[in-house]
Amino acid sequence: MDKQELAAFLRSRRERLRPEDIGLPSGTRRRTPGLRREEVAVLAHISTEYYVRLEQGRAPRRSAEVLAGIAGTLRLSSAESAHLHLLAGTLPLHRGTVQREVRPSILAVVERLPQTAAIVMSADFEVLAWNDLAVALMEDFAEQDRAGRNLARKAFPVVGSPLPVVPPYGISDGTEFQQHVVMRLRTTLAQHPADDEVAGLVQELRTGNADFARLWERQDVHPAPVLTKTFRHPAVGEVTVDCDALELTDQGQFLVLYTAPPGSRDADALALLGVLGADAGRAPRRS
Known part of the structure; x- marks a missing residue:
């Protein structure tokens, strides 16, 4: 049980409620926010x-x-309630570390998907595998070390980092992606309390990036689904794609697929990127 994280989470959820939210008079002599x-x-x-x-x-x-009684009183969502139980130790934890080996069958899917940019991502946002269209749309991940392939670090460059302080790959939803990263990392840290690498990543971002630290203190745990994403690509301009993240529950990983409606300008842009990537001699790779 992570008592300190549990304490902080309960305080944050209590302080966001108003007395009238649960049928109590608000009064005029309250010295603290919330209940x-x-x-x-x-x-x-x-x-x-x-x-x-x-x-x-x-x-x-x-x-x-x-x-459960506390969760009902604090009007927690299903995701918040699950997080409360996770912090309190009433849900099973992953005693090992974050899984970074991708199953061969998933690698085969990534490599064979037509007209789809695909990556496999660990629970702490490290890109583990990718296909040639993902390379053409985003970057050649093989040229990065493990730290450079971590999308959380790209979203929150720390002080002194060589990474640019701009949304990664020119995505249009940089702020929403940052919020998603923080909420997902909070869940990952709670699920893998014995993983020093995850704890180290969170500590690095909390101390090295003020935006991450501010969002972390909010204690939010329910990321909204990202349905579309717009990349600003230097060769083909803006490309708006559908974004589907499929959780590989047995691995604790995510298969992220970027596609565009057939016949659309964005589908044509993806097809052109595929040609450019093939001409550059890129091949599907894994980390």
Whole structure:
């Protein structure tokens, strides 16, 4: 159980609620934002002392039923409730490290997809495999080391990093992507508490990038799906593609597919990029 992260998460969710949200009078003498701790405790049918200890990171492990009561009181979404249980240790954790080996069958899919830019990404945003169209659309990942292939580092360059302080690959949704990265990394860190590499990445970004640190303190855990993405490519201009991220649940990885409607200007741009990539002699690769 990560008591400190659990405490911070509970405080952030309590402070966002107003008394009137749960049928209580707002009053005029409140000194802190949101609900009072004793109000949460009463509504969740637990002692105030125990709830205070939870928010101070001093409470022992508690049952799933108690946590469900707290989640209902704080009006947590299903994703937030799952994260609460994960932090409290009532959901199974991944005791090992983030999986970075891609199954051969997934590699075959990536290499054979026609007119589709495809990458496989680890739970902490390292690009593990890619095809030639992904190289043409984004970059030649084989020319980067592991740190350079991490999309979280591209989204949040740290102080002194050689990476440019602009959205990676000129994407139009840079702010939304940053929010997605932070929320996904929060879940990954909770799922892999023994992975020093993930913890190190989060610490590096928290201390080296003010935007990451600010978003991390918000404690948000429910990323909105990214349905489309626009790349600004130096050879073909703007390319707007459908973006589908398929979770490989047994691996903890994501197969990300970029496609365009047949016959569209964007499909033509992808086709041209495929030709340019083939002329450059690029081939599907893995890390």
